[in-house]
Amino acid sequence: DKKDNNLPPSPPKVPILGNMHQLGELPHSSLSQLAGKYGPVMLLHLGRIPVVIVSSADAAKEVLKVNDLACCSRPKLAAIGKLTYDHLDVAFSPYGECWRELRKICVLEIFSVKRVKSFRLVREDEVGSLIDSISRSSSTGPMNVTEKVFALSGSIIFRTAFGKCFHGSEFDGAKLYELIHDVAVVASAFSYEECFPGFGWIIDRLNGHNGRVERVFRELDALFQQVIDDHLKPGRTKHEEDIIDVMLGIEKEQIGELGHRAWLTKNHIKAVLVNMFLGGIDTSALTVNWAMAELVRNPGLMKKAQDEVRGIVGKKGRVEETDLDQLQYHKLIIKETLRLHPPAPLLITREAISQFKINNYDIYPGTLIQINAWAIARDSNYWKNPEEFSPERFIDNSIDFKGQNFELLPFGGGRRGCPGIYMGTVTSELLLANLLYCFDWCLPDGMKEADMNMEEQAGLCVTLNKKTPLLLIPLNYLDGQAS
Numbered sequence: 001d002k003k004d005n006n007l008p009p010s011p012p013k014v015p016i017l018g019n020m021h022q023l024g025e026l027p028h029s030s031l032s033q034l035a036g037k038y039g040p041v042m043l044l045h046l047g048r049i050p051v052v053i054v055s056s057a058d059a060a061k062e063v064l065k066v067n068d069l070a071c072c073s074r075p076k077l078a079a080i081g082k083l084t085y086d087h088l089d090v091a092f093s094p095y096g097e098c099w100r101e102l103r104k105i106c107v108l109e110i111f112s113v114k115r116v117k118s119f120r121l122v123r124e125d126e127v128g129s130l131i132d133s134i135s136r137s138s139s140t141g142p143m144n145v146t147e148k149v150f151a152l153s154g155s156i157i158f159r160t161a162f163g164k165c166f167h168g169s170e171f172d173g174a175k176l177y178e179l180i181h182d183v184a185v186v187a188s189a190f191s192y193e194e195c196f197p198g199f200g201w202i203i204d205r206l207n208g209h210n211g212r213v214e215r216v217f218r219e220l221d222a223l224f225q226q227v228i229d230d231h232l233k234p235g236r237t238k239h240e241e242d243i244i245d246v247m248l249g250i251e252k253e254q255i256g257e258l259g260h261r262a263w264l265t266k267n268h269i270k271a272v273l274v275n276m277f278l279g280g281i282d283t284s285a286l287t288v289n290w291a292m293a294e295l296v297r298n299p300g301l302m303k304k305a306q307d308e309v310r311g312i313v314g315k316k317g318r319v320e321e322t323d324l325d326q327l328q329y330h331k332l333i334i335k336e337t338l339r340l341h342p343p344a345p346l347l348i349t350r351e352a353i354s355q356f357k358i359n360n361y362d363i364y365p366g367t368l369i370q371i372n373a374w375a376i377a378r379d380s381n382y383w384k385n386p387e388e389f390s391p392e393r394f395i396d397n398s399i400d401f402k403g404q405n406f407e408l409l410p411f412g413g414g415r416r417g418c419p420g421i422y423m424g425t426v427t428s429e430l431l432l433a434n435l436l437y438c439f440d441w442c443l444p445d446g447m448k449e450a451d452m453n454m455e456e457q458a459g460l461c462v463t464l465n466k467k468t469p470l471l472l473i474p475l476n477y478l479d480g481q482a483s
């Protein structure tokens with residue numbers, strides 16, 4: 001009975017907006033401050049929508065483990081619905097039979113360790129091209145590391161998903177990247193309909209939001225259709241198997257088994273591609289970008305990392321994926337980067353399907369839940385000197401980021417936890433290791449470490465960016481070795 005309920009504490013709200021005006025430019029940070037006042041489980045209202053903000057490891061465990069099933073849905077958002085062929089994807093679709101089946105396919109077939117390993121050559125080849133182009137560059141000025149890292153992450157995901165077949169078509173890498181950027185913009189744009197059910201849709205229609213979503217969707221769908229058609233052409237020259245091949249293979253297998261239409265349709269395939277592009281590109285790139293920024297700011301740690309990788313890889317010329325397991329300190333750097341700079345600081349919003357409790361507070365169906373992984377990972381109750389970048393904190397410490405330790409949740413956890421965890425970490429590790437192995441990195445124009453701008457900026461689609469691009473001068477280490 002809602003009359004006898006025990007709702008979480010709420011900051012005061014204003015008419016119509018509720019608590020929306022309190023989110024500020026960096027919601028994870030504003031919410032962390034509010035939690036200091038109202039506690040680790042708070043109830044906010046964004047317009048009319050009730051949202052519970054969870055900011056402690058105990059409370060996160062209540063959500064991700066104890067009550068996982070009661071709150072493992074996602075809210076149905078109109079723009080996302082359009083871009084995912086009416087919620088046929090895995091990341092944003094509500095809980096149900098369709099999501100369960102697709103999640104199984106993703107975990108077992110698409111993002112499994114074995115499958116990700118099968119794309120090893122794609123990653124090594126793309127990273128190799130980047131390293132070559134940096135080495136050959138005659139410019140002595142600073143290089144925009146951020147731009148390079150994002151483009152590299154994009155080309156790895158595009159090639160993993162599409163193969164090389166789109167090269168030479170009207171969609172080259174740059175155009176593709178631009179289109180995915182537009183998809184992320186419309187997917188993250190504020191929608192009045194969502195926060196003000198009943199009348200918000202009128203504003204969305206009048207301010208052009210709906211039209212923009214429609215336009216981007218049509219362009220994206222045309223691209224996907226073209227790439228799938230290319231894959232289905234008889235006599236297509238066989239090359240490395242890509243994710244579209246894998247999914248078309250599953251469709252074919254299902255037709256064989258079921259004797260009629262497959263359950264997995266072309267629209268499911270396209271919706272999973274949308275997830276890969278929105279979830280797999282910026283996350284890995286942000287990890288490498290923040291790690292580089294932290295290391296340049298801490299020259300002692302940079303040296304330790306470079307000594308390790310150069311000691312183990314020797315004069316081979318490149319770090320290969322088979323070397324990564326030996327790079328123990330390197331793994332701690334990635335872990336510490338994901339602690340201090342989780343690419344998705346509030347994870348992805350969950351929605352309660354049935355009534356349950358978090359820390360004895362009642363949560364009702366339809367309530368949205370956000371876990372402030374950023375705040376938990378900087379909480380001095382769990383972390384000594386939490387603001388300090390110190391990979392050493394993980395030596396002799398079994399805390400990992402796989403969703404079992406609730407004080408470190410960069411990939412979320414439970415049924416909706418990130419299935420791309422291996423793909424994301426192996427990509428970040430390989431790229432960072434090569435950047436550290438092949439080059440020494442200097443700050444431009446006599447800039448000091450203490451002058452570096454480490455401010456954050458809200459990114460697109462739940463991500464958190466570095467506010468200013470990272471500009472560094474690469475010095476070719478391997479050349480120096482040869483002479």
Ligand code: HEM
Pocket residue numbers: 090091092103111275276277279280281283284287342343344347348349409410411412413414415416417418419420421423424425428
């Ligand atoms: C460093 C890299 C990455 C980070 C930090 C990251 C982080 C996350 C987070 C925080 C979530 C939400 C978890 C939750 O709600 O509990 C998520 C979900 C997801 N991620 Fe990742 N991710 C990364 C890489 C990737 C990659 C490479 C892919 C695929 C190409 C991917 C695909 C997905 C999908 C499909 C979901 C939704 C799962 C579901 O709702 O069932 N991620 N990720």
